[in-house]
Amino acid sequence: MKICVLVKEVPDAAVEKRINPSTGRLDRSGEKNLNPFDTHAIEAAMQLKEGGAVQVDEVVAVTMGPETAVRALHKAVSLGADRSLHLTDEALSGSDVNGTGYALAKALASEQPDLVLLGQQSDDGECYTIGAVVADHLQMPSLTQVIKIDVDERSGDEASGRGRWALRCERQAEYGYDTVLVELPAVISVGDAVNEPRYPSLKAIMGAKKKPLDTKGTGDLGIEPGRVGYDNARAHCADFKAPAAKEPGKIIEDEDTTETVEQIVTWLDERKLLV
Amino acid sequence: MSGILVYALHYEGAFNKNSLGAVSEGARLAGELGGECHVLVLGDRAGLPDDLCASLGRYGAAKVFRVEGPEGLAQPVVDAMAKIIADDGLGYALFGGGLLGFEIGAGLTARLDAGVCMEVTSVRVEDGKLVSERPILGDSSVSDVHYRAGVGVIIGRLNAFEVKEGGEGTAAVEDLAVEFAPHSLKATMVSRGEQRGAEVNIEDASILIAGGRGLGKAEGFEALEDLAGALGGAVAATRAVVDAGWYSYSAQIGQTGKTVSPKLYLAAGISGAIQHKVGMMSSENIVAINKDANAPIFEFSDLGIVGDLNKIVPKLTEAVKARKGG
Numbered sequence: 001m002k003i004c005v006l007v008k009e010v011p012d013a014a015v016e017k018r019i020n021p022s023t024g025r026l027d028r029s030g031e032k033n034l035n036p037f038d039t040h041a042i043e044a045a046m047q048l049k050e051g052g053a054v055q056v057d058e059v060v061a062v063t064m065g066p067e068t069a070v071r072a073l074h075k076a077v078s079l080g081a082d083r084s085l086h087l088t089d090e091a092l093s094g095s096d097v098n099g100t101g102y103a104l105a106k107a108l109a110s111e112q113p114d115l116v117l118l119g120q121q122s123d124d125g126e127c128y129t130i131g132a133v134v135a136d137h138l139q140m141p142s143l144t145q146v147i148k149i150d151v152d153e154r155s156g157d158e159a160s161g162r163g164r165w166a167l168r169c170e171r172q173a174e175y176g177y178d179t180v181l182v183e184l185p186a187v188i189s190v191g192d193a194v195n196e197p198r199y200p201s202l203k204a205i206m207g208a209k210k211k212p213l214d215t216k217g218t219g220d221l222g223i224e225p226g227r228v229g230y231d232n233a234r235a236h237c238a239d240f241k242a243p244a245a246k247e248p249g250k251i252i253e254d255e256d257t258t259e260t261v262e263q264i265v266t267w268l269d270e271r272k273l274l275v
Numbered sequence: 276m277s278g279i280l281v282y283a284l285h286y287e288g289a290f291n292k293n294s295l296g297a298v299s300e301g302a303r304l305a306g307e308l309g310g311e312c313h314v315l316v317l318g319d320r321a322g323l324p325d326d327l328c329a330s331l332g333r334y335g336a337a338k339v340f341r342v343e344g345p346e347g348l349a350q351p352v353v354d355a356m357a358k359i360i361a362d363d364g365l366g367y368a369l370f371g372g373g374l375l376g377f378e379i380g381a382g383l384t385a386r387l388d389a390g391v392c393m394e395v396t397s398v399r400v401e402d403g404k405l406v407s408e409r410p411i412l413g414d415s416s417v418s419d420v421h422y423r424a425g426v427g428v429i430i431g432r433l434n435a436f437e438v439k440e441g442g443e444g445t446a447a448v449e450d451l452a453v454e455f456a457p458h459s460l461k462a463t464m465v466s467r468g469e470q471r472g473a474e475v476n477i478e479d480a481s482i483l484i485a486g487g488r489g490l491g492k493a494e495g496f497e498a499l500e501d502l503a504g505a506l507g508g509a510v511a512a513t514r515a516v517v518d519a520g521w522y523s524y525s526a527q528i529g530q531t532g533k534t535v536s537p538k539l540y541l542a543a544g545i546s547g548a549i550q551h552k553v554g555m556m557s558s559e560n561i562v563a564i565n566k567d568a569n570a571p572i573f574e575f576s577d578l579g580i581v582g583d584l585n586k587i588v589p590k591l592t593e594a595v596k597a598r599k600g601g
Contacts, residue, residue: 102385132349132382135458147518172514174291174531175287177470179467183461183462233390235422242415249561252579252580252582254581257582260587265594271539274506
């Protein structure tokens with residue numbers, strides 16, 4: 001079985017995120033971190049590979065983004081992915097959710113994965129949605145915000161190995177926890193409660209740049225240029241403004257806890273919350 | 276292209292509050308555009324009687340399409356909505372906040388090659404088209420999103436759309452047969468709506484003490500229960516700690532949990548992610564204790580304490596007891 005993990009480079013939490021007002025796009029300079037949720041997706045792939053319930057031949061990290069996005073792939077490989085695929089092309093720049101999902105689906109289709117894993121949301125912009133967009137293009141079943149994955153053996157086509165497996169997934173939805181059986185191939189996005197990601201070893205970090213990395217452009221993958229990029233986005237952001245300002249709250253740095261607690265009690269008392 | 280299709284989620288004989296908000300909003304917007312608000316419901320026929328479906332008319336729905344299919348999963352709904360939008364030439368699909376709306380809206384975006392905007396907090400009509408407003412970058416900025424071509428998909432933030440009753444009362448109900456795509460039937464619900472942990476009532480409490488991952492471990496909630504006891508309140512939790520099994524699902528605030536607005540909301544070890552914020556932001560007084568001075572929760576708390584909750588909470592409990600006793 002082949003697992004593809006979608007990863008993404010996002011702004012470092014310490015870097016202030018900005019929108020470039022002239023383009024309406026996120027200023028992506030200063031980015032350097034793998035989306036924290038993606039480390040859970042890689043860990044989920046590694047646990048399936050190491051779990052033994054199903055034979056995983058290969059874990060492939062896939063990303064779309066500028067040249068610098070290679071760093072996210074290196075991180076993914078240092079966490080256990082066997083190789084990576086970098087979709088990069090100036091024509092993709094400024095794609096919206098629709099265009100990004102379409103292009104990623106084309107990249108994934110070239111790999112023919114049995115399972116696509118991704119983090120349930122990214123810290124920088126669009127959340128929750130990419131998995132479902134990709135799944136619809138790939139015509140695969142899909143589930144988001146999954147917090148538990150168990151392999152479930154199914155009857156199916158022995159020869160190809162396709163459709164032989166299903167995943168028993170748990171997630172929290174509007175009315176409590178749901179358990180859903182998803183036949184493979186499928187697209188699953190995981191929540192951060194699904195596992196505790198491992199830390200990469202120094203050796204793995206050093207070796208990451210030596211693992212195979214394919215770089216592909218739109219032409220290599222049959223991506224129609226008219227469906228991607230800023231000019232073809234179906235939705236455009238504009239007119240950025242500050243949100244309705246809320247009066248900044250009082251902040252206490254706790255140095256002497258007895259004094260801090262006195263201040264809290266006084267504050268609560270003034271608002272008649274201690275009656 | 277002036278018609279709007281809304282998905283209404285139902286469970287055990289009632290529609291989801293966020294769906295009713297979306298129907299109300301869809302009806303208002305369709306009225307301004309000069310079209311109608313239609314609603315899709317999907318599930319077991321027995322769980323969707325005529326009167327329940329027709330009751331969506333009270334929120335402004337002109338017509339309700341009832342489709343028989345598997346409940347609680349997104350992809351069959353994508354098939355049904357894509358068919359209706361194509362058949363009837365509708366311009367927009369609208370979803371209330373929640374998990375399924377995100378999944379369905381995203382799938383529909385791909386299927387229809389549509390424009391999508393999620394986490395929408397308000398929608399308005401401009402030059403005969405809808406414009407969505409959404410906060411971005413951790414709510415530090417608000418952006419207008421314009422749909423440039425094709426169908427526009429609007430996925431609301433939790434509680435963004437107010438439920439407004441006041442229509443004539445009944446919507447026309449039309450049964451519709453939909454042929455589901457093969458992949459839409461490859462996910463099957465094994466069990467739905469399982470409640471984990473003890474049943475607790477947090478919605479009626481005027482004081483809530485909420486705990487997050489910063490508690491460090493499940494036992495961290497004991498100190499919060501003591502503080503809640505001293506203040507005469509109840510204990511609530513974030514999704515992260517509920518998913519981790521530290522506290523009851525019925526006490527969960529936010530996106531897939533409860534929405535509360537108590538007199539006092541004291542957040543201990545909670546960073547203040549959007550998914551949590553949307554469930555408690557209308558609380559009258561928000562107090563936050565967090566060791567990370569950069570935690571987003573300090574941006575919307577009325578009183579913020581930067582420090583170690585393990586030191587502060589037990590002392591605060593004692594001080595509250597002493598104050599109340601004296």
